Amino acid sequence: MKGIDCMNNAEIERLKYVLTNLVRQGCRIKIPTRGVDGRVVGVGFKPYWTNPIDSKIDRLVFDIIDNYGRIVPFYINYITGYDVLSQDGSRFENAKSISLDIYMYSPNKAGEKDSGAKVQLEIASEPVN
Template sequence: MNYQEIEKLKAVLTKMMKKGCMLMIPAYGAEGRIVSIGFRPYWTNPGDSKIEKLEINFVDNRGRVVPLCIYSIIGYEIVSFEGRSLEDAKNISLDIHSYANVKGRKAEKYDTLHLEIGEISDE
């Protein structure tokens, strides 16, 4: 991941948070409205190749604030989005790749977490 990719991910996630979007994490069966997003390092330098920590806080259906922390993000892939461009998307489906510090028999050198972020529908 390079500087521009890091900044693009941060901008998209921040815009989705400002819209008050819903976050769904199928692997954990968790979902809720995003209330805050934090990054470490906050200021990205041109030499950076990963995000040390991404913290997304969301409110679940019981009203609890649930923190989701993802460490050592080394890449991401936009699986799909609904809209004319990524910046104007109503729904985004993405895979976040984080460094797997457990050396196992896996062929992949990273773990993948699938996130779905979408606007709250008026139903």
């Protein structure tokens, strides 16, 4: 994949752990560029089990409750990397609030120098009522 650095197995597992942990605790997600804002009730990954040779996440799915109470899935395909923009904990794995840039591979731009796209996620734990 030209122009894109791929993740290794440890980076994939780290991202999956952090997202799963935040969803388990209860969190909200904002994706300003896509108009997404809501409470996350589920997260899924494809493949669920990673191999040592994996370099991307084929699909990441957030199940989000919108303002009308509907569960709406939000898909991010072909994740090849991520950058942590900010976090509130001393470690990424313990953060209650994170901001990430997620990099995606776009097969439509395969021959171009910059063959990817980027989306910013803001995820924060909700206070327990």
